[in-house]
Amino acid sequence: MDGSGTPRQRGSEHIWLNAAYEVLTQSGVEAVKVMPLAKQLGLTRTGFYWHFKDRDALLEAMVARWEDKNTGNLVARCEAYAETICEAMFNLFDCWLDNSLFDARLDLAIRNWARNDATLRVRLEEADRRRAEAIASMFRRFGYSELQAEVRSMTVIYTQIGYISMQVSETWQKRIARMPNYIEVFTGHCPSGSDIRRFETRHSTLS
Numbered sequence: 525m526d527g528s529g530t531p532r533q534r535g536s537e538h539i540w541l542n543a544a545y546e547v548l549t550q551s552g553v554e555a556v557k558v559m560p561l562a563k564q565l566g567l568t569r570t571g572f573y574w575h576f577k578d579r580d581a582l583l584e585a586m587v588a589r590w591e592d593k594n595t596g597n598l599v600a601r602c603e604a605y606a607e608t609i610c611e612a613m614f615n616l617f618d619c620w621l622d623n624s625l626f627d628a629r630l631d632l633a634i635r636n637w638a639r640n641d642a643t644l645r646v647r648l649e650e651a652d653r654r655r656a657e658a659i660a661s662m663f664r665r666f667g668y669s670e671l672q673a674e675v676r677s678m679t680v681i682y683t684q685i686g687y688i689s690m691q692v693s694e695t696w697q698k699r700i701a702r703m704p705n706y707i708e709v710f711t712g713h714c715p716s717g718s719d720i721r722r723f724e725t726r727h728s729t730l731s
Contacts, residue, residue, distance in 0.1 A: 535567045537575040549629040553637045595651045597625040602658040609666040610715035613707050614723040
């Protein structure tokens with residue numbers, strides 16, 4: 525409480541970070557400022573400093589969220605159990621359909637931000653390297669040569685970056701329907717009917 529007996533209005537770290545996320549993904553990093561965030565949330569500016577040392581600390585927390593969520597989950601899906609390369613690719617494709625695993629809006633915002641931030645650009649390059657290596661390792665696990673694994677990994681990565689950067693708009697049904705064909709393009713194998721049905725079933729509740 526302050527001297528008048530009124531509770532301090534400081535929100536929570538989660539609230540501040542979510543507000544910053546909305547501004548970052550809609551307007552870019554330059555628009556992420558403490559006072560406008562406080563006004564938007566109806567909280568005091570000093571409340572911000574209960575959770576973050578300064579604006580840079582808030583931005584660092586946002587980058588850490590991106591690294592943990594997008595890169596961390598992508599690597600985990602590549603390492604998930606699968607009996608075939610097609611099943612493994614469907615595991616990875618979960619990231620492109622489930623926002624709780626991979627946030628495309630945040631990925632685009634980070635990429636745009638990194639264009640003018642050399643330090644972040646290094647972290648982005650490292651994240652892309654980790655993603656590419658995870659996908660290549662997945663291919664190698666199923667017997668692809670080093671060169672094939674590398675090239676196929678790059679094909680997957682560049683396709684997804686293109687989707688994100690071009691902000692491709694398509695219906696949920698159309699995207700789901702195309703994914704078995706993407707599997708064939710990326711792996712050289714047609715997924716089985718059971719693989720397709722399992723994939724479609726686990727995403728039916730997200731549409």
